[in-house]
Amino acid sequence: MSFILEAVQVNKEIDGRQILQNISLECSNDTRLLIRGKNGSGKSTLLKILAGITEPTSGKVEGSARKIGYVPEHFPENLRFKVKEYLLLTSSFQGGSKASIEKELIKLTQMFSLEPFLHTSLKVCSKGTRQKVGIIQALITKPDLLLLDEPLTGLDAESQQILIRLLREEQIPIIFTSHEEALVTNLAKEVLQIENGQIMIQIGKAASQKRIRVEYRMREDLKGLPVSQMHLDGNIAVFTVEGDVSDHVLRELLRKNCSILEVKELK
Numbered sequence: 001m002s003f004i005l006e007a008v009q010v011n012k013e014i015d016g017r018q019i020l021q022n023i024s025l026e027c028s029n030d031t032r033l034l035i036r037g038k039n040g041s042g043k044s045t046l047l048k049i050l051a052g053i054t055e056p057t058s059g060k061v062e063g064s065a066r067k068i069g070y071v072p073e074h075f076p077e078n079l080r081f082k083v084k085e086y087l088l089l090t091s092s093f094q095g096g097s098k099a100s101i102e103k104e105l106i107k108l109t110q111m112f113s114l115e116p117f118l119h120t121s122l123k124v125c126s127k128g129t130r131q132k133v134g135i136i137q138a139l140i141t142k143p144d145l146l147l148l149d150e151p152l153t154g155l156d157a158e159s160q161q162i163l164i165r166l167l168r169e170e171q172i173p174i175i176f177t178s179h180e181e182a183l184v185t186n187l188a189k190e191v192l193q194i195e196n197g198q199i200m201i202q203i204g205k206a207a208s209q210k211r212i213r214v215e216y217r218m219r220e221d222l223k224g225l226p227v228s229q230m231h232l233d234g235n236i237a238v239f240t241v242e243g244d245v246s247d248h249v250l251r252e253l254l255r256k257n258c259s260i261l262e263v264k265e266l267k
């Protein structure tokens with residue numbers, strides 16, 4: 001099987017420090033992969049390597065993806081371009097017809113209420129506005145793959161919802177990082193947990209799902225768990241998890257002193 005993108009035994013050293021160690025992952029048409037880990041664990045570095053922005057020290061990244069849309073964690077500051085000028089320029093590097101790019105530009109700028117800023121210099125745009133520009137530049141050419149580094153950062157609540165809905169509807173494979181529960185629960189189908197640049201847990205798509213009913217103490221206890229659906233009723237949470245995530249989820253819940261009331265296999 002040929003993959004949209006595949007990383008094979010990727011290592012990255014910066015200034016003599018090992019940042020990533022032996023990372024392998026595969027991305028196919030239906031991938032919705034969350035890369036998670038603590039601050040400094042190497043998530044952004046890995047996304048940059050997948051995007052081809054940074055070279056691995058050893059190992060390789062290959063695949064059939066021709067157009068990769070990448071949203072960096074921090075949109076570059078002090079770019080001298082105006083918003084529309086920047087979007088047209090960056091999309092021209094990726095190919096695609098002018099008519100299709102103009103059409104997408106209108107659609108996406110309307111969707112994110114960016115029309116009033118099209119002729120504003122990026123230097124004076126707010127952080128959230130620049131983030132929207134970063135998102136639009138990644139989507140505008142209809143990429144084969146999206147790599148999103150904390151894409152909700154700086155967006156207001158309404159724009160976050162718009163982006164989540166859009167990403168759920170698009171049929172584009174996505175690899176992303178996020179500390180935001182809303183995006184994690186709505187988008188992630190697979191999870192790659194990295195610690196100190198190494199893969200600790202790799203959770204794929206499971207054949208069967210499990211329903212877990214749990215009594216929790218604080219809402220915080222449920223934050224960041226890779227669950228696909230969650231219903232809350234007082235201090236009781238019921239959620240669905242992919243089968244091979246369930247051990248990890250249960251361990252996390254127990255670590256946080258939650259009481260597991262029921263674990264049921266779904267057919």
Ligand SMILES: Nc1ncnc2c1ncn2[C@@H]1O[C@H](COP(=O)(O)OP(=O)(O)OP(=O)(O)O)[C@@H](O)[C@H]1O
Nearest residue numbers: 014015019037038039040041042043044045046073
């Ligand atoms: N250009 C660089 N020069 C030196 N060190 C770097 C560079 N880029 C990344 N690092 C180091 O590599 C490690 C991993 O950084 P990275 O940004 O990939 O982490 P992260 O998991 O994305 O963190 P966060 O959740 O805070 O965004 C950190 O210790 C960071 O300081």
